[in-house]
Amino acid sequence: MLRAILHADSQWGIGKKNDLMFSLPKDMKFFRTTTKGHTVAMGENTLISFPNSQPLKNRTNIVLSQDETHNYEGVVNVHSFDEFLKTIKEYMKKDDVYIIGGASIYRQMVPYCDEVLLTKVKADGKAEVFFPNLDEDPNYEMTYASKEEEDNGLMIQFTTYTNKNPLKL
Numbered sequence: 001m002l003r004a005i006l007h008a009d010s011q012w013g014i015g016k017k018n019d020l021m022f023s024l025p026k027d028m029k030f031f032r033t034t035t036k037g038h039t040v041a042m043g044e045n046t047l048i049s050f051p052n053s054q055p056l057k058n059r060t061n062i063v064l065s066q067d068e069t070h071n072y073e074g075v076v077n078v079h080s081f082d083e084f085l086k087t088i089k090e091y092m093k094k095d096d097v098y099i100i101g102g103a104s105i106y107r108q109m110v111p112y113c114d115e116v117l118l119t120k121v122k123a124d125g126k127a128e129v130f131f132p133n134l135d136e137d138p139n140y141e142m143t144y145a146s147k148e149e150e151d152n153g154l155m156i157q158f159t160t161y162t163n164k165n166p167l168k169l
Contacts, residue, residue, distance in 0.1 A: 002092060002166070004099040004106055005031060006131065007119035007156070013127020014103060018049050021125030026151040030158065034117065035059055039097045041088055041109075044070060046101040060095070062087055064105065081108065089169040103129035111167045115160055116140070122148070122155040134161045 007027050008014050015021060036058050044065040047053060054074070055061035061075040064084040071077045078084045088097050099109045110116065110132050118134070134140040144160035 001096045001114045002088065002099070002109075002112055002169070003096065003115045003117055004109060004113045005034060005117040006101065006106065007121055008131045009121045009123055009125040009127060011124055011127060012131045012133045013125050014101070014106070014129055014131045016126065016128040018045055018102070021127060022121055022123070022152070022154060024119070024121070024151045024154065024156060026149070027119045027121075027156060030119065035098045035100070039088075039091045039095050040100045041084070041097055041105070042100045043102050043105040046105070047072060047075065049102075060091065062091065062097075085112075085169050092169070103131070106131055110134075110137075111139070111163075112169055113163055114166050115162050118159045118161060120157045120159055122157070139163050139165045 006014055007024060009021060039060040039062060040056055041062040044063060047055065047063050062078060063072055063075045064078050068079045076087060078087050091097050099105060099113065116134060140161045140163055142159055143162040146158040148155045148157045
């Protein structure tokens with residue numbers, strides 16, 4: 001199964017200055033628990049935003065860099081969107097794959113995702129980059145919503161959006 005996983009603010013904002021807008025320990029735990037042991041796929045800027053630009057531990061990391069000279073240690077390096085899709089399709093034969101950013105990767109991959117695991121943050125993070133508003137996408141339907149809970153002073157809600165008509169990889 002192909003899923004995107006992320007948190008977004010009340011405006012569907014997902015980041016600024018190549019970083020997250022909020023520090024959300026419960027959301028980070030959910031991300032770690034959900035993706036651990038699986039494959040994560042991302043753009044180069046997302047990898048660079050990690051501590052020491054290191055790939056996530058206990059996961060296979062697929063990284064798309066348009067620059068063919070950029071090859072990172074400990075990841076599966078791909079250099080075109082076509083190659084990114086083919087690599088994800090290969091890994092999906094044996095594992096769930098999670099799209100983890102950034103904004104342009106999310107935008108391009110949302111039509112292919114079976115589900116989006118979205119933590120809604122009841123705040124405005126003054127974002128610079130945004131996720132597509134799934135409430136306005138006729139292909140997506142919210143199929144799960146947790147009770148709201150507090151996370152580091154902010155109210156959050158874990159949701160699942162299901163794609164009724166995902167594009168084939």
